[in-house]
Every structure is written in structure tokens, then in C-alpha cells.
Amino acid sequence: MVLVVAGLIERDGQILIGQRKRGDRHAFKWEFPGGKVEQDEDPKSALARELWEELSIQATIGPELLRYEHLYPNGTLIMLIFCQVDSFTGQPANNAFEQILWEKPENLLKYDFLDGDTDFVRRLARHEF
Numbered sequence: 758m759v760l761v762v763a764g765l766i767e768r769d770g771q772i773l774i775g776q777r778k779r780g781d782r783h784a785f786k787w788e789f790p791g792g793k794v795e796q797d798e799d800p801k802s803a804l805a806r807e808l809w810e811e812l813s814i815q816a817t818i819g820p821e822l823l824r825y826e827h828l829y830p831n832g833t834l835i836m837l838i839f840c841q842v843d844s845f846t847g848q849p850a851n852n853a854f855e856q857i858l859w860e861k862p863e864n865l866l867k868y869d870f871l872d873g874d875t876d877f878v879r880r881l882a883r884h885e886f
Contacts, residue, residue: 758826759835762800763791763874764808765822765886766842766849771861772881774868775811775854785855787868789839789877800838808845811853819843822886827873837873841886 766773766789777786790811794803801818808816819841828834851857860868862881870878880886 759833760794760800760838761792761835761873762794762804762807762838762840763789763877764804764816764818764840764842765881766790766808766816766845768859771859772865773812773849773857773859774865775851775857777871778853778855783871785869787870788874790857794838801840804840804842808842812847812857813850813852814845814847816845817843823877823880825876829872835873837877839877 773790774787775790777783777788779785790808791804792807792811794800798806800821804818805816808814821838821840823839824836826834826836849857862884865878866882
């Protein structure tokens with residue numbers, strides 16, 4: 758099982774999302790910033806590292822919001838962990854995506870998210886968090 762952590766980054770009632778680059782696995786799908794948890798790394802530390810690498814922000818990672826397993830059609834099983842980002846310093850820079858943007862939670866359903874993120878997106882759109 759692959760452990761993946763993603764951050765819910767909010768500003769002015771909007772959430773930061775990123776679109777995967779052309780040529781990447783699942784090209785042009787939308788996702789929340791984050792990535793794989795490395796060996797000997799806890800999820801919150803991994804998320805802070807990923808946010809620095811992907812967005813050049815120093816983030817304070819808050820509570821875990823949701824955790825669930827997702828099995829992709831190719832047989833890859835992932836454990837997704839979504840955490841609140843309590844605060845960050847710096848202006849998010851696009852270091853890893855085709856594009857990044859801020860969007861209102863209720864509009865997230867309009868985007869083509871990774872299959873593993875869709876349950877979380879539906880919950881966000883209903884303002885469950």
C-alpha cells in the first residue's frame with residue numbers, strides 16, 4: 758500500500774488545487790497539493806516537505822481531516838490522508854503543476870479530479886470540513 762498525504766490549503770474562502778502536468782501519470786487531472794510519504798517519515802512531516810517542494814511555502818500542518826483507502830484499476834492500493842493546513846508563509850509558487858488555482862469549495866465538482874480524491878471533493882463541496 759502506498760501512503761499519500763494531501764493538504765487542504767484555504768485562503769479567503771477558497772481552496773488551492775493543482776492540475777497534473779502533461780506527460781505525468783494521470784495528466785491534467787486535478788488534485789490537492791501533497792504526495793507520497795517516504796520511509797521513516799510521518800504524514801505531517803511529509804506534507805510539509807511536499808508543500809515546500811511543490812509550492813515553496815512553509816506550512817503549519819493541522820489536524821487530519823479524513824483518511825481512506827482507494828484501489829486504482831491498475832491494482833495500486835493507496836491510503837489517502839487529508840490534513841488541514843493551519844497556516845503558511847510565502848506566496849504559493851507553481852513548481853510542480855500544469856497550473857494551480859484557488860477555487861470555492863462548492864465549485865470543485867466542476868473539475869476532473871483524481872479518482873482517489875473524488876470522495877473528499879464531494880465532502881468539501883458540501884462544506885463538511
